[in-house]
Amino acid sequence: MDTRPDRSVSLETLPRKQHGIVAAIDWARLAGPEARRLRELGFDEGVDVEVLHRATLGQGPIACRIGRMTVALRRAVAGAIRVSPTPAAAE
């Protein structure tokens, strides 16, 4: 694992099509059921994620790929997820 200084960004700001590894999830920022559902959908440290789509210009939800699944999240939730971008993601 990467031990260099923290280069992680929030999933909310991860550029589209840029892969990343979940570095940390701030569970305390999430409501109980929300945190559980996030875990159930497979969000966990060390998992590969990618932002696929951002909804309409404003503050709509984002769609991201986790594992082989596509999941829609609100930005507030995505903001609680820190991601370390992985260099040169293979297509």
Added chain:
Amino acid sequence: MNAAPLVALVGNPNAGKSALFNALTGARQKVGNYPGVTVERKAGRLTLDDGRPVELVDLPGAYSLEPSSPDERVTRDVVTGTQDGERLPDALVVVVDAANLDNHLRFTLQLIALGLPVVVALNMVDLAERDGLKLDAAVLSRELGVPVIPTVAVRKRGLDALRAILTQTVVNGPIRLRKSDGSVQDDIVTLQRRARDIATAATLSETPVRRWTHMLDGVALHPIAGPVLLLAIMFLMFQAVFSWAQPFMDLIDGGFTALQAFITSELPDSLLRSLLVDGVIKGVGAVIVFLPQILILFLFILVLEASGYMVRAAFLMDRVMASVGLSGRAFIPLLSSFACAIPGIMATRTIDDEKDRLTTILIAPLMTCSARLPVYTLIIGAFIPNTQVLPFVGLQGLVMLGLYVMGIVGAFVAALVLRRTVTKGVSSGFMMEMPKYQWPQWRDVGIGLWSRAQIFLKRAGGIILISTVILWVMLSFPKPPEGSKVSPVDYSAAGRIANGIAPVFAPIGFNRDIVLALIPAMAAREVAVAAIGTVYAIDDPDSNQGGKAMVENLRGRWSLPTALAFLMWFVFAPQCISTIAVTRRETNGWKWPAFMVGYLFAAAYIMAGITYWLAVFAGL
């Protein structure tokens, strides 16, 4: 044992449980594609290889044994043997999506830990292979310690192997849970990591290929193209309802008119003829005419669900829904409510948050359901001139659109107010798995449509026929004495009741005929049309020539402000006993249906009044 063994189908949403259930039992069931379309207990019969019958039950999709919606609670309670009215299953068939193993295996591990005999159906292996994923079922079976059968439910592949394994698995004898209290407290993260390790071990090769779903989502979820596409689909849907249905409606209308003419010519003028022609045929015919429109609307909704697009629509709509305190999830039940509020209210079971769900239930009746169409069509046809406002845009269509918009605006305002008052609480989030796109299985769509048609025809033949006949009886008796100046309707029992209530509705411009139509229309909205038909048929027995006469009668007896107020009333009024009943069932009591009826009637009265007086002052 005397009863047939019980086998439950369990799995994550979108694993293809319903499709597997249909394939194994041939039972009639709706197959959809947004998480949790299976909301009721669906049971069917399966015969094992040794001839033993097995009862197969299809459980709602769940992500874990910790329920976060009423749906998932049922699943947990059945597999732990604590569900009322269901015994502990003798075996579980855990359905997993082959292309989504690392996620689905976690729930599988939880289920295996319960201690019931388990068979894993590794479903949709064909789609996984199309996506460049090769799996080893033997490795998976070894790691999980249970049999694993690759299946493709929609192509009926792997079913024989599954049945063979079940024959060995289902033994007649007592089954006990390993953890009798049903609490599987394993840490979700630990289970998830174990699931990922197993998935990696069972994966032979994984080559990323261009996935259809990603390409389609590139358009469907695009910040600009996405909303445009959604609007276009909505437009096409309503366009289809009004234009595609027309030839079929004309056909049905012609049939009923012919039947009416036939009976009129064959039977002597008698009470029986009046009952058949004025009561039964006019009443039921006026409603059945709308079957094509209702089926086209349901066709769109079933296809949108089954293809996986519905969840994309929820994604696009989340922003808008959040502005009134709801989530994108509420969009799916609300869209279904355009067809009928009953499936719409039932679809709210997939909303995790209780307050969110309640708000959605309370506003669902404001979506213009198909039962309002007969009323709108009749009144608009009679009172709104068929002039072109713009090329391809007629005034009648514009008024119809306005009524739909009025319902949507009303629903949004209601949600906004409710979320700040009676259903106050923190806004729940929006987190949803987006399933792969799939071609709808036409057989399943056909089954869904057929069951809708049956429900509608049963309504027409049951509740609508009965209320129409009762109304006819009450309108026909007592008969005015020979030579009386009083009209037969005013003299009748129903006419007297209506005249008594009429003063309540006079301030909003409603006449006696409307009051007469509103009372039986509590049974179902469409009855209003049938009721008006019956009133005029009895009041004016000479005009027996079908729909045209009804329009002439309306024009002669109603003012334009009255007609507009009547339309506005129907936008808001909760005139449907079935909706009230389903709300009672879904909210476990009379409190919320009573509240819903109260606030909707108040809104209907106020809005109809405002419409009436605005129209009067505008000199219409």
